[in-house]
Amino acid sequence: MVAYLFPGQGSQKIGMGAELFDDFKELTDIADDILGYSIRALCLEGPDERLNNTRFTQPALYVVNALSYLRLLAEGRARPDYVAGHSLGEYNALLAAESFDFATGLKMVKKRGELMGQAYGGGMAAVGGLEEKEVHDVLREHGFDSISVANLNSPSQIVVSGPREDVERAKDAFQAANVRMYTVLQVSGAFHSPYMEPAQREFAAFTDGLAIKAPTIPVIANVTARPYRAERVADTLITQISSTVRWSETIRYLMGKGEEEFLQVGPGHVLTSLTRSIRRNAEPLIVTEEQEEREARQWVAATAIPARTPASAPAGSTAPTPAPTQTRARIPAPAAERIPVPAPTAERIPAPAPQPAAARTILATDLGSASFKREYGLRYACLTGGMYRGIASPELVVAVGKAGMLGFLGTAGQRPERVDDDIRFLKRHLSGGEAYGLNLVHDPGHPEREDALVDLYLRHEIRTVEASAFIAMTPALIRYRLTGLRRDAAGHVVPRGRVIAKVSRPEVARAFLSPAPARIVEQLLAQGRVTANEAELAREVPVADDLCLEADSGGHTDQGVALALMPAMRRLRDDITAQRGYRQRVRLGAAGGIGTPDAAAACFLMGADFLTTGSINQCTVEAGTSEQVKDLLQDINIQDTGYAPAGDMFEYGARVQVLKRGVLFPARANKLYELYKRHDALEQLDASTAEQLQSRYFKKSFAEVYAEVRAHHPQREIDKAEKDPKHKMALVFKWYFAHATRQALSGSDEGRVDFQVQCGPALGAFNQWVKGTALEDWRRRHVADINQRILDEAAALMGRRLAAVGTE
Structure with a gap:
């Protein structure tokens, strides 16, 4: 089961939607007509002051979110089981659920943005480190009756709203309560508070008469953190303007419904990060049908709003009811005659052969381990390895991270000062919660270099490293692993730094699957480089969180064979997990020889939890090597x-x-x-x-x-x-x-x-795959794009092969 999540204000950035406007020209033209200006120019050129102005921000995000959703459908992605949107994003959730068409939604969003943009004298502040009750207690104890809770974003991230002067004065009160953060936001209005009720009344008058239908899939409302009721769609949406956004409870509700995948649809990664935090720190919310019915009656009584019957739902209906065919909202899977989707050309990898009618639909986001993607905050179970001397450049890592994958910076052979600069670059350009990591290569002749890198990683709080070429455990590696070990509220040992180890030999794999060697732990403890608590907890966790099984590849290689490595290492992993009683199983990825969709599909079919590509990435625009x-x-x-x-x-x-x-x-x-x-x-x-x-x-x-x-x-x-x-x-x-x-x-x-030039035959295979297309020229190869293409085609290939089993 999957839920699509649509972001709201704050996720906008210049450049968003660049890959969408040409593919959906008809809708882009409709947007221009409704708005009276070019949505493409606004999103791609700004300037920032205009794009960040509420009256322009909200239509821009609505359009980009909508086109992003259509792109997923055009690529063959199935409709979700649930949808939700954060504030403005809720309009996209209702659009995806066919409660109105694209144009109707944009007209409402345009009006909403104008009304909210006219607000002045209000303010908002983000509070970090306190729970909802604690925030209310601070406000009550210090007499800030004018301030209310606007957004419950996560268990420990809350936004308050009220008169700007009061919001600014409240900072001292919250700091006295030892908050982790209190940041006054750059907004002009007290959004999602009672101060927005005049705007809400005007918006209600505007929407009166618009065709708003019952959702065809469940939409979780910001106001109630429960599904929209068929007879209350318009009223719930109107009330949202002055009500608290209950986002944390929304995600917990979906967790309680058994949701395993949450996919942000639209620019940025804000909701991905919030969802990861909620899943880590909160329990699923189990709500019975009787409880939902009781809560709905209480909410209607409290708001005292007469129901506006949706255009396609019978009065009193509580379940989503599809609209009649002749008036169905216009956002199903795109039809070629209405929404042009470009056919593959020489600019793209040739499309796969048409699927058999019975082919199972498998998408790139379906591949690999869901828990692996969840824990690392990824959309795709795909990593790019940290190539030597910065060939895996900061630019490469940023491109991969922004695409929902995990890239490792190539630090081997680099001076610490250069690595320090590169880390700062990554932090600046991946500030929205995107994943990234750094390579840590075993250097037996110079252990001080390993030590210096670990010092740097710990100082910058690097959360993920790729451990490469290790033939034995070293003090530097173990120090990274142990620093910050702690027990969570459930009593489980939780590491601060994750280790993904590249291995090709059973004896090395065994070392990474085992707890840190006692002699090294004792040495580090005696030197004061780990604490007694960290040394004690080290006995309960393996050195690595995950293993990447490296078959014959570019760079260091044992010339291993993936077909032999995967089953042998899986048995070793399972045996050690049983012996040690680990709570979480170490996942196994595949690397080496992956340069085509066929190779990627083979690895996933063998049970790989993730893939790591290498050689193909150094022949891309972003790779830090020479043009020669x-x-x-x-x-x-x-x-x-x-x-x-x-x-x-x-x-x-x-x-x-x-x-x-x-x-x-x-x-x-x-x-x-x-x-x-x-x-x-x-x-x-x-x-x-x-x-x-x-x-x-x-x-x-x-x-x-x-x-x-x-x-x-x-x-x-x-x-x-x-x-x-x-x-x-x-x-x-x-x-x-x-x-x-x-x-x-x-x-x-x-x-x-x-x-x-360290390189394996995977690149030769890739070259043959793209021969005769624009990607034959490396100047057209971009690292995120080529990995995405391999995953997309691998998923399609697996679907076709599975459908053909027993038929040929």
């Missing part, structure tokens, strides 16, 4: 990658998968490793080989390379090299790996043959 690298990558096929030693784990013999077409890096890197295995010092190399390395590989002498090594490595490494010639040789050889990466990232033309 992207030019090379957009043309490769599945056979154009190979294996080379991993520079960061050179001495261990670890390998990475890299680009081999058009470059010499894999051959040269493998030769360096073979030389390292056979010799104990640079001086043991024969003259011809030494000359080849210095003149053709390094283009510098060994002495010059070592001078650079001395300048960039900690003194302990240099001291070891002075005593151990083999270690010195390893440092000199490893310089080439770092140099080859720098050449690729900078796009050095003269160093092109030495480019180190």
